[in-house]
Amino acid sequence: MHVIRRVAVLVVISAFAVLGYSVSAYAGTTASGQSTLTLNGGTLNIGTVTNQTITGTIGSTITGILPSAPWSDNTGTGDGWNGTVAVSDFTYTGTWTQTAGTTQALATNSAGTYTGTNDGVYYQVTVASGGTGTSTPYSYTSNDGGASGSGTATNGTATALGLNGITITFASGTTYAAGDVYVVHAGTQSSSLISLDSAVGSITPAAGTTSPSPSFVNSGTTVTGGGTGLTTYGTAVKFVSAAVNTGMGTYNISPGVSVSIDGSSWAASYVGGVQYTIATGP
DSSP states (O other), rough: HHHHHHHHHHHHHHHHHHHHHHHTOOOOOOOOOOOOOOOOOEEEHHHHHHHOOOOOEEEOOEEEEBBBEEEOOSSSSSOOOEEEEEEEOOEOOBBBEEEESOOOOSSSOBBBBBOOSSSEEEEEEEEEOOOOOSSSEEEEESSSSOOOEEEETTSOOOEEEESSEEOOOTTTTTOOOOTTTTEEEOOOOOOOTTEEEEGGGGEEETTTSOOOOOOOOOOEEEOOOSSTTTTOOOOOOEEEEOOTTTTEEEEEOOOOOOOOOTOOOSOOOOOOOOOEEEEEEO
16 A cells, blocks of 8 residues: 555655656747838928908908918928918908888899999989889989989889999889989908008917927008908918928918008908918928
8 A cells, every 4th residue: 555655745745747848849939010101291281271251340440360270280290381371452342222112122232243343332223213113214323423414214124323243133023213213332442451460460380280380571561452352362472481390280271461441441340351371491
C-alpha cells in the first residue's frame, strides 16, 4: 500500500509539470505600425446669406449691418484671403392710391419699378372724359424732373408714365369717370448712402474654428451704389481681410455700415442689392 501511494503522488506531480510547459509555449505577442492621413485642400466659399433690415429716421445718419453670411477658407494653404462688398442704389416704389373721384379699382395697384435717381417723387394721374371699358384718356404730372404728359391708355395693359419705370394699369371692362385721381410715391436714395463702419460689425468663428480671425478693414470708406435694380452693383470695396496663416475655417461675418438717410425720403422701405466676393490674399 505504501508503494501504491508513492506512485500516485509522482503521477500527480508529473501532470502539473506538463500543464506548466504548455502555457509558456502559447504566450501572446504585439506588433506596431502607422497610418497616414492625407488631406486635400478645399475652396474659399461664402455660404447662405441672411438678409438684414436697417431702421432709422428720415434725415438722420444711422448704423446697422448688411446681410450676414458664413465665410470659409478650407484651402489649407494659409495664403490668407479678403472679402469685398458692392451695392446697388436703394430704391422705393409705392402702390397706386385713389385720392379723388368715383371709387374705381385699377387692374393692379402695382406701379412698376422706379428707375430714376430722385427721391421724394410722386406721380399723379387724372382721368379725362370720354373713357370706355376698353380705353381711358388721362393726363399726369409729377415732381420727377417735371415729367408730365397725357394720352389714352388701353385698359388691361400697363401704360408707361415718363421714362423712369412708373406704369399704371386701368382695369378692362371698367369705364373710369372724368376726375378720378390716382397717386403713387417713389424714390431712390443717394448712391453714396452707405459707408463702412467696422465698430458695429461682427466676426464670429464657427464651432471648431481655432485659427486667428480675419479683421475688418477700410472703415469709413463709401460703398457707392451702381444704379437702380437689385443687381446693378457699384465698385466693390474690400471690407474684411485675413492675413497669411490666419482666417482658416469658417466665420460668421456681419459687415457694419453707417447710413446717411435723404431728408426728402418717403416713410417707406427702400431696398438695395448687396454682393459679396471672396478671393485669395490678404
